[in-house]
Amino acid sequence: MMVSKLISTCELKDCPTLYATDRDTLLVQGETPADHGLRIPAHETLVEIPMELIRKAIREQLI
Template sequence: MRMRFLGSTSEAGACPTLYETDRGTIVVQGLTVTDREALADLRDVLDGESAVEVPRELLVDIARRVL
């Protein structure tokens, strides 16, 4: 799989960052959610999965540029 940088709201390309893959998917780089209450709200988390928090403005900005 290859990834192409889409954008970030952080300085120097740090987290959170979004990438587009050559498989037509999006990869999120960010800090893992560790708050127990927040994690309890997740559904059907499979082994190997985790939750990453992303600012809404990053998703809106990328959606406007990509879509």
């Protein structure tokens, strides 16, 4: 899979980030929430990202 960084909340490596793939999908880097109370299948996960990351991506017409 080829991955390209679209946008981040900062210029460091450890910030919420959106990536595009060559599969026409998005990868999301963010915090792993612990106390969400949801039942998630073992093959899936949740990540929490700030709304500002999505707003920034929309403003820059990346998604």
